[in-house]
Amino acid sequence: MKVSKKDMENVAVLSRLSIPEAEAAQYTSQLDAFLAYVENLKSVPTDSVKPTTYALPVQNVFREDVVKPSLEREAALANAPLREDGYFKVPRILEE
Amino acid sequence: MNYEAVIGLEIHSELKTNTKIFCGCATSFGAEQNTHVCPVCLGLPGVLPVVNKRVVEFAIKAGLATNCTINNYSKFDRKNYYYPDLPKNFQTSQYDLPIAEHGYVDIEVDGKTKRIRLTRIHMEEDAGKLVHSGTTIKDSATSNVDYNRTGVPLLEIVSEPDMSSAAEARTYMEKVKSILEYIDVSNCRMEQGNLRADLNVSLRPVGTTELGTRTEMKNINSFKALEDAISYEIERQTEVLEDGGHIVQETRTWDPARGITLSMRSKEEAHDYRYMPEPDLPPIVTTPEQIERYRQELPELPDARQARLTGQYGLSAYDAAVITASRQLAEYFDAVIVDGADPKLAANWIMGDLAKNLNAEGKTIEDSPVEAKRLGAMILLISKGTISSKIAKKVFEEMWKSPDDPEKIVKDKGLVQITDTKAIEAIVDAVIAANPKPVADYQGGNKKAIGALVGQVMKQSKGKANPAMVNQLLAARLEQ
Structure with missing residues (x-):
């Protein structure tokens, strides 16, 4: 197994x-199996293939600055778990 | 051991577009919280961001103005991290193919020119604003978030660690600010957060090349804070190293009230951004012709302008640097001299009385009560001998208060310089008769004594006598 519990x-x-904790081993082995599957891609020769980021032949999709x-605001805040004075309210950010 | 500082800056500059980078929400500053938000910038599921054309144009222009190579193929990536100012849990930024790379700007510190290399310039979105319930983020049990700023377009301008002092870092940032103002892509209002810097500082023994462990300070939003934070950090790291300790690589926060940097421990200890290409934004492909067109559209940049002011008008390097630091000031200068006013006098007035008055009233050059045209006309009056430089100060103060032309002020207030030989001679004679001591001193060989007599003549003429003529006539009379 390549993926450790720590990973x-x-x-x-x-x-x-x-x-x-009880499910740690299960997730570790699933993650490992997943990566092993992806590893198969390494056997494909790609020396003459350019890296591809996008599957579609589309480029330069812009909008005008209008x-x-x-x-x-009510709609924007509608799903907020917590709110205050028109703000989204969030719990403590940094540890004490 | 002697250490030298190694300093690099990441400057974030908000672009002055009408709308956000990926949606049509307005970018204007000061709106009510969470009123400039939409499903795209709130990161709601199923939305499709679309790049604002003008952001790309501004980014390319910034790249060209800082001598960067523009990448013909550029793309956006997701930078993953969790922080409440970022509703999507990733920031759309650029990773391996930024819009511009490998540039430089030249700075001058203590008369020496130094080249600061730019690693890259990339486009990204700004994050929201946090309002903490306590006085600082650390003592706040909750925080409130305003997402109006989320998605406002930013350029991140990353330098190589080429600076070695607080003064160099400041000068570099001033230079970048001035370039961005010249090419008109950012308002650069630091008090509004338009321009801010993350800085990293490390030390190494003088003469060595290996980089030491660095610390990072984020969101520095004034030149003073930038200099102070660097100076403090250099001092702190020197002490740690001299005591045999080692520097911990960490993010520190600058506390301007106490003048120190403090270690920040965030819940997110492991910075693993897991960049991945943004699949919703197709790549940006730019042709050399487009890039050339943008290059043609660039205005005269600060360095070129400074060279013109020293070369063509004979201004000192210092004066030219001060005047060209801001585009508005440089344009004001050009407007002052356009009708023939002497450039050196113009520079003196702009950097002297005008700057003093503007500072005193907290005004910028754009809202100067004395327009360039009137200042130019006043300087012409000095050159023609209509008024003396001393009287000009009075005329200037009048112009500051009233919209009248300098000619009218000079006439109304009776400030025309006395250039009539007879009239000046009469005062000279009276002053010589009334001041036997300086007269005797002068005639006894102390030529400096003439100063007191010149002063008296000027005083009696209420400053209106032509000083050169006063000197000449006094000397002639005393030599008789």
Whole structure:
């Protein structure tokens, strides 16, 4: 197994996921299996292939610099879990 | 051991577009919180961002004005991190193919020119604004978020660590600000956060080339804070190293009230941005012809303008640098001399009385009560001998208060210089008769004593006598 439990935990932290200890082994092996599958791509010869970022042959999609109406504030805040005075309200950001 | 500082800057500059980078929300400053937001900049599911054409134009122009290579193929990427000022949990930025790379700007510090290399310039979106419930982010149990600024277009201008003092860093940032103002892509109002810098500082023993461990200070939004934070950090790191300690690589926050930097510990310890190409924004492909067209549209830049002022008008390098530091000031100068006013006198007046009055009233050159045309006319009156430089100060003060032309002020207030030989001689004679001591001193060989007599004549003429004539006539009489 290439992916360690520590790797899995690191990915979980970066993704803001809480993984119960009892399920740690399961997720670690799933992540490992996934990466092993992707690893198959390495066997394809790509020496003469340019890196591709986009699947569609589209480029230079622009809009003019013209103001359009924004959302009503009530609509913007409608799904906010917490709000105050027209602001989105969030819990403590930095640890004490 | 002697250490030298190694300093690099990432300057963030908000662009002066009407709308945000990926949506049509307005960018104007000072709107009610969360009224310039839409599904795109709030990062709601299923939305499709579209690049604002003008942002690309501004970015390319900034690249050209700082001697960068413009990448014909450029793309956007997602920079993933969690912070509440970023509703999508990623910032749309540019990673491996920024719009511009490998540039430089030249700065002058203590009479020496130094080239500061630019690593890159890329386009990205600004984040929202946090209002903390406590006095600082650390003692706040909650914070409020205003997403109006989210998605406002930013240029990030990244320098190589080519600066070695606070003064160099300041001069570099001033230069970048001035270039952005000249090409008219940013308002650069630091108090509104239009222009701010992240800076990194490390030390290494003088004469060595290996870089030391660096610390980073984010969101520095004034030149004073920039200099103070660097000076403090150099001092702090020197002490740590001299005590045999080692520098911890970290982000520190500048506390202007206490004049120190403090370690910041965020919940996000591991900075792993996991950049990935932004699939919703197709690449930007620019042809050499387009780039050339943008290059043609660039105005005369600060360096060229400064060279013109020293070369063509004989201004000192210092005066030319001060005047060309801002485009508005440089244009004011050009407007003062357009009708024939002497350029050196113009520079003296602009940097002297005009600057003093503007500073005293907290005004900028754009809202100067004395327009360039009137100042130019006044300087012509000095050159023609209609008024003396001393009287000109009075005329200037009058112009500051009234919209009248200098000619009218001179006439109304009876300030015309006395150039009539007879009239000046009469005063000279009276002054010689009334001041035997300086007269005797002068005639006894102390030629400096004439100064007191000149002063008396000027005083009695209420400053209106032509000073050159006063000197000449006094000397003639005293030598008799």
